[in-house]
Amino acid sequence: MNSNKRRVFLKGTLAAGTVxxxxxxxxxxxxxxxxxxxxxxxxxxxxxxxxxxxLGTTELSEGDVSITAPEIAENGAVVPVTVETxxxxxxxMALFAVENGSPLTSKYLxxxxxxxxxxxxxxxxxxxxxVAAVKSGGQWxxxxxxxxxxxxxxxx
Amino acid sequence: MSTIRARAQxxxxxxxxxxxxxxxxxxxxxxxxAGNLIPAHFIETVEASVxxxxxxxxxxxxxxxRNPFFQFQFEGSxxxxxxxxxKDNKGESDSAEVTIG
Numbered sequence: 001m002n003s004n005k006r007r008v009f010l011k012g013t014l015a016a017g018t019v020x021x022x023x024x025x026x027x028x029x030x031x032x033x034x035x036x037x038x039x040x041x042x043x044x045x046x047x048x049x050x051x052x053x054x055l056g057t058t059e060l061s062e063g064d065v066s067i068t069a070p071e072i073a074e075n076g077a078v079v080p081v082t083v084e085t086x087x088x089x090x091x092x093m094a095l096f097a098v099e100n101g102s103p104l105t106s107k108y109l110x111x112x113x114x115x116x117x118x119x120x121x122x123x124x125x126x127x128x129x130x131v132a133a134v135k136s137g138g139q140w141x142x143x144x145x146x147x148x149x150x151x152x153x154x155x156x
Numbered sequence: 157m158s159t160i161r162a163r164a165q166x167x168x169x170x171x172x173x174x175x176x177x178x179x180x181x182x183x184x185x186x187x188x189x190a191g192n193l194i195p196a197h198f199i200e201t202v203e204a205s206v207x208x209x210x211x212x213x214x215x216x217x218x219x220x221x222r223n224p225f226f227q228f229q230f231e232g233s234x235x236x237x238x239x240x241x242x243k244d245n246k247g248e249s250d251s252a253e254v255t256i257g
Binding site for chain 1 (some may be wrong): 158170176183200201204205209210211213214215216217218219220221222223224227228229230231232
């Protein structure tokens with residue numbers, strides 16, 4: 001399964017800057033006039049499918065993307081996450097909680113003059129990698145950060 | 157009563173917006189005290205614009221936390237008016253205008 005290799009790759013990028021895999025061009029072009037809500041991407045189960053549906057690719061390059069999130073989240077219902085990047089020409093960003101039933105939490109379409117950062121709070125069902133993806137110059141880059149959750153927070 | 161509380165502050169040509177929205181953000185798998193499933197009810201889209209130009213669009217799923225917090229930044233000027241609006245999966249919506257300070 002590709003997902004195991006990808007998770008190892010993403011963890012590797014944290015530990016020791018491994019060379020990223022070349023990225024195919026993103027297939028999704030954000031419409032800034034009418035941002036249609038991507039139901040398929042939010043309903044996708046499993047990280048591979050969520051990446052494909054949300055970003056149009058499962059190949060993410062290592063890049064200057066940083067995630068601020070607690071190492072241990074006491075309350076999985078409210079996990080604060082900040083994503084920032086030093087990359088330029090950023091048009092979209094996305095945030096995944098890999099082990100959530102539906103991993104895509106949110107996507108961001110950057111308009112005129114937007115700074116490529118966002119902060120929000122997400123629900124995490126269980127301890128998991130949080131993955132931030134940033135589309136820069138038409139290619140997707142990502143970073144991952146492990147968040148341990150003591151009490152899962154999706155209300156199920 | 158608005159469901160959006162937001163502040164927008166400019167420094168060095170960059171406006172930082174911190175917004176708190178009042179919304180249950182129900183996933184659809186939660187249950188009420190009687191054990192019944194609470195239907196999914198969550199903000200799907202948040203749009204921020206200045207002078208009619210969209211500066212940021214957030215597409216959210218139900219796993220954004222209840223009473224969602226959102227911080228973002230864009231190039232802008234103090235004195236301009238930021239419009240913030242959200243729309244949820246039931247078609248409900250709200251909006252607010254904030255003067256950039």
